[in-house]
Amino acid sequence: MSTDLQTRFRIGGMDCASCASKIDTAVRRMKGVEDVLVSVTAGTMSIRHDQTSDLDAIGKKVRGLGYSVERLVAGQAGNMTTPDRHKACCGGHAHDHADDEDHTHCGQVHDHDSREHGKHDHIDRAAAVEGLHGHDHGASEGPWWKGKKGRAMLLAGASLVTAYVIGHLVPPIQLYAFAAAMLVGLVPIARRAVMAALAGTPFSIEMLMTIAAVGALAINATEEAAAVVFLFLVGELLEGVAAGKARDSIKSLSALVPKTALLEEAGKTNEVPAESLQIGAIILVRPGDRISADGVIVSGDSAINEAPVTGESVPVQKNADDSVFAGTVNGDAVLRVRVTAAAADNTIARVVKLVEEAQESKAPTERFIDRFSKYYTPGVVAVAALVALTPPLLWGANWDEWIYKGLAILLIGCPCALVISTPAAIAASLSAGARRGLLLKGGSVLEGLGRLTAVALDKTGTLTEGKPKVTEIVSFELSEIEILRLAAALETGSSHPLGIAILEKASVSQIVVPSVSEAKALGGKGVSATVEGHSVFLVSPKAASALVDIPLAHQNTITALNDEGKTVSVLIVDGKLAGAIAMRDEPRADAADGLKALEDAGVKVVMLTGDNARTASAIGKALGIEVRADLLPEDKQRIVGELKGQGFVVGKVGDGINDAPALAAADVGIAMGGGTDVALETADAAILHGRVGDVARMIDLSRRTMRNIYQNIAISLGLKAVFLVTTIIGVTGLWPAILADTGATVLVTMNALRLLRVAK
Structure with missing residues (x-):
C-alpha cells in the first residue's frame, strides 16, 4: 500500500523529550504508520502513513498516554492559537461512518495537494475535549496554578502537609497518613506509566517513579515516598514552564501578524x-x-x-x-x-511552518542520544537492581538500606535531562535564527553549518545587489547633469536593467526629464531620439565609434572603466561626443565585512559566477575573494565537488534557481532571497534579508548551539555521576535523587534557552 499521506497533529501537554519518545513509540506501532516526527517545542506530531491508518485510533492512543490532540491541516501548522471550534472541519475527504452519517473524517493531507487542504480549517473536537480530562498533562499556558500540572502539584503538596499534621497529632497512624498522601500524587503517575508500558515504553520516568515510590512504601519509608512524589510533580511543573518558554518563541512569530x-x-x-x-x-x-x-x-x-x-x-x-x-x-x-x-x-506563516517542521527533524547528535538512551535506561534499572540485591545477598548487608539506595539510583538514572539536551538547544537556535531572518531546515542543517570549512558564493544577487547602478558620469563635452538628463529622456519607459539604472539615478538627483520624439531602439547597439530639437544617441562604445571619432584619451577612459567591470554607454548629441555613463552591479553594502567574518571564522571563500571574467575579477578584487568566472551551472556543481574532494566541508550560497545543481551538491546549500518560495524550498537554509554577513552568523549560531549541547550533556551526566556516588556511599537519598533528575532537566532547558538571546 502506498504511503503517500501525511497528517499533522497539535499535541498538548508535552514538556520533555521523554514525552515525545513515548508518543513516537506508541504511534509508530500503529497500523499503516510509516514514520513519526514529534517536536516537543513546537507541540506537534507529523506522521507519514497509508490509507489503512485509523487516525481516530491514533488520536485515542495519544490521549491514552495523557495528552490532548488536535488534527491539523497545512494551513494550521503555524497557528499557535486555539482554532475556532465552530468552523466546519473538512480537508476534502469525506468518509461514511455507520454510527454517524453526518461525520466527516478529516486531517489527511496529501503531499501533492497540501496547498488546497491548507484553505480549510480543521480541528478534531472530540480529541481536543477528551484529551483534557483525567490526565496530568495539560497546557502550560496561563498561570501555572490553573493548569493540570499546577493543580496536581498543589493537591499533592496539600496532602503532604496534611499528613505531617496528622502524623504529629496522631503518631500511631503516621505511616498510613504519608502512604495516603503519596497515593494522591502517585495514582495518576502510575496510570500514565502503565499506559506507556502497554504502548511500548516500559522504562519511562513515570514507571521508574512508580517503582521507587512503591519500593519506599514497602520498606516503610512512606514520608520520603510522599515527599519524593510531591517533588516529582514540582519538577514536572517546572519542566512544563521551561518548555512553554521555548514554545513561546514560535508563538511570538505568529503573533507578529495583526488579527x-x-x-x-x-x-x-x-x-x-x-x-x-x-x-x-x-x-x-x-x-x-x-x-x-x-x-x-x-x-x-x-x-x-x-x-x-x-x-x-x-x-x-x-x-x-x-x-x-x-x-x-x-x-x-x-x-x-x-x-x-x-x-x-504569507512570509510569517511559511517561516513558522518551516521552523516547526525543522524542529520535528532530528539532528545526528539527537539521533545518537535517542539510541543511547534506549540502552541507558534499562542499564540504569539493572544497576539499581544490582545495588539493591548484591550487598545483602553476598555480604549480608541490611536489606532496607540497600533497597533504599537502589530506589534512589532509579530516580537518579532517569534520562530526561540527557534526552532533552540536544532538541532543546536546537529548537531554541532554530527559533532565534528565524527571528533574525536565518531559516534552517532542521537540526542536521544546523549542525552541518558549524562544520563548514569552505563557502562558495554566487556573484549576481548574492555578493552584489543583483541590479546595475550608475557609478560614474564622465563629461566629454556636456555637464554631468545634462548628460544624465538627456540619457534619462532616451530611457524613459525602458525595462532594460541599464535603462532602469539611469532612470533611478535621475530620480535620486531630482532631474526633470524632458519628453522625446522619434525614439528608436538600435538593435543591440543602444537607443536614439530627438530631444528638444537635438538628435541624441545613447549607444555602446563600439557603436559610438562608428558614429563619431573618439579621441584616444576618451578611449582610454572608457577602457579603464571596462576593466573595472563596468558597462559604459556613450552619449552623442548632434554628431558630437557629449559624455559617457558607467554602470555596474555593485557589491552589497555588507559584502566585504561578511566575507571577512567568514575568513576570521577559518572558512575559505570563493566566488562562482557565470559572468565574464573581467567583470567578475573587478568585483573579486574589490572584495578580496578568489574568483572562478564564465561558469555554467554544471561547472559550479563540478567545482563544489572538487572542493569536497580536497577535504573541505562545503557550503554553497546562491539564489536557489540557476545555482540549484551546486546547492544540491554542497554539504549545505544556502539560498539568498526575500522569503520567496524558491528561497525557502530549494536549499537547506535561507537568508531572508539577503545579507552576506548572515552566512557567518549562521555558522556562528551553529557553533554556539553545539557548544550549548555539549554543556547540556555535561550537566545532565555530571549531576547523575555525582549523585550516583553520593547515594552509594550513603550521603544522599531519595529527596536529592529526584532533585538531581528534575533539577538537571530544568537546568538543561534553561541553558538551551540562552540561545534565544544570540546577538543580531
Whole structure:
C-alpha cells in the first residue's frame, strides 16, 4: 500500500523529550504508520502513513498516554492559537461512518495537494475535549496554578502537609497518613506509566517513579515516598514552564501578524479579519500599523521596519511596486497594499511552518542520544537492581538500606535531562535564527553549518545587489547633469536593467526629464531620439565609434572603466561626443565585512559566477575573494565537488534557481532571497534579508548551539555521576535523587534557552 499521506497533529501537554519518545513509540506501532516526527517545542506530531491508518485510533492512543490532540491541516501548522471550534472541519475527504452519517473524517493531507487542504480549517473536537480530562498533562499556558500540572502539584503538596499534621497529632497512624498522601500524587503517575508500558515504553520516568515510590512504601519509608512524589510533580511543573518558554518563541512569530486589516472595497474601508483577505485585495495600512499580509505597495511611500521578519534594525524605504511582508511595521505614511499571499501562505506563516517542521527533524547528535538512551535506561534499572540485591545477598548487608539506595539510583538514572539536551538547544537556535531572518531546515542543517570549512558564493544577487547602478558620469563635452538628463529622456519607459539604472539615478538627483520624439531602439547597439530639437544617441562604445571619432584619451577612459567591470554607454548629441555613463552591479553594502567574518571564522571563500571574467575579477578584487568566472551551472556543481574532494566541508550560497545543481551538491546549500518560495524550498537554509554577513552568523549560531549541547550533556551526566556516588556511599537519598533528575532537566532547558538571546 502506498504511503503517500501525511497528517499533522497539535499535541498538548508535552514538556520533555521523554514525552515525545513515548508518543513516537506508541504511534509508530500503529497500523499503516510509516514514520513519526514529534517536536516537543513546537507541540506537534507529523506522521507519514497509508490509507489503512485509523487516525481516530491514533488520536485515542495519544490521549491514552495523557495528552490532548488536535488534527491539523497545512494551513494550521503555524497557528499557535486555539482554532475556532465552530468552523466546519473538512480537508476534502469525506468518509461514511455507520454510527454517524453526518461525520466527516478529516486531517489527511496529501503531499501533492497540501496547498488546497491548507484553505480549510480543521480541528478534531472530540480529541481536543477528551484529551483534557483525567490526565496530568495539560497546557502550560496561563498561570501555572490553573493548569493540570499546577493543580496536581498543589493537591499533592496539600496532602503532604496534611499528613505531617496528622502524623504529629496522631503518631500511631503516621505511616498510613504519608502512604495516603503519596497515593494522591502517585495514582495518576502510575496510570500514565502503565499506559506507556502497554504502548511500548516500559522504562519511562513515570514507571521508574512508580517503582521507587512503591519500593519506599514497602520498606516503610512512606514520608520520603510522599515527599519524593510531591517533588516529582514540582519538577514536572517546572519542566512544563521551561518548555512553554521555548514554545513561546514560535508563538511570538505568529503573533507578529495583526488579527485585523483595513480592506478597501466598493469605495469604502472596512475592518475585517486578516485571515479572510484574498489575493488581489487592497488594504490600507496607517502609520505605525503592522502590515496584515504579504503584498505590493500600490500607492504611498514610507520607511518600513522589517526587524520582526528579517532582523534588519534599520527601516527600509519602500515605494510603489515594492514588496512588503506581513508583520512588518509601517513608518510615517499611509500605504495602499495589494495582497499577494493568503494568510496561510504569507512570509510569517511559511517561516513558522518551516521552523516547526525543522524542529520535528532530528539532528545526528539527537539521533545518537535517542539510541543511547534506549540502552541507558534499562542499564540504569539493572544497576539499581544490582545495588539493591548484591550487598545483602553476598555480604549480608541490611536489606532496607540497600533497597533504599537502589530506589534512589532509579530516580537518579532517569534520562530526561540527557534526552532533552540536544532538541532543546536546537529548537531554541532554530527559533532565534528565524527571528533574525536565518531559516534552517532542521537540526542536521544546523549542525552541518558549524562544520563548514569552505563557502562558495554566487556573484549576481548574492555578493552584489543583483541590479546595475550608475557609478560614474564622465563629461566629454556636456555637464554631468545634462548628460544624465538627456540619457534619462532616451530611457524613459525602458525595462532594460541599464535603462532602469539611469532612470533611478535621475530620480535620486531630482532631474526633470524632458519628453522625446522619434525614439528608436538600435538593435543591440543602444537607443536614439530627438530631444528638444537635438538628435541624441545613447549607444555602446563600439557603436559610438562608428558614429563619431573618439579621441584616444576618451578611449582610454572608457577602457579603464571596462576593466573595472563596468558597462559604459556613450552619449552623442548632434554628431558630437557629449559624455559617457558607467554602470555596474555593485557589491552589497555588507559584502566585504561578511566575507571577512567568514575568513576570521577559518572558512575559505570563493566566488562562482557565470559572468565574464573581467567583470567578475573587478568585483573579486574589490572584495578580496578568489574568483572562478564564465561558469555554467554544471561547472559550479563540478567545482563544489572538487572542493569536497580536497577535504573541505562545503557550503554553497546562491539564489536557489540557476545555482540549484551546486546547492544540491554542497554539504549545505544556502539560498539568498526575500522569503520567496524558491528561497525557502530549494536549499537547506535561507537568508531572508539577503545579507552576506548572515552566512557567518549562521555558522556562528551553529557553533554556539553545539557548544550549548555539549554543556547540556555535561550537566545532565555530571549531576547523575555525582549523585550516583553520593547515594552509594550513603550521603544522599531519595529527596536529592529526584532533585538531581528534575533539577538537571530544568537546568538543561534553561541553558538551551540562552540561545534565544544570540546577538543580531
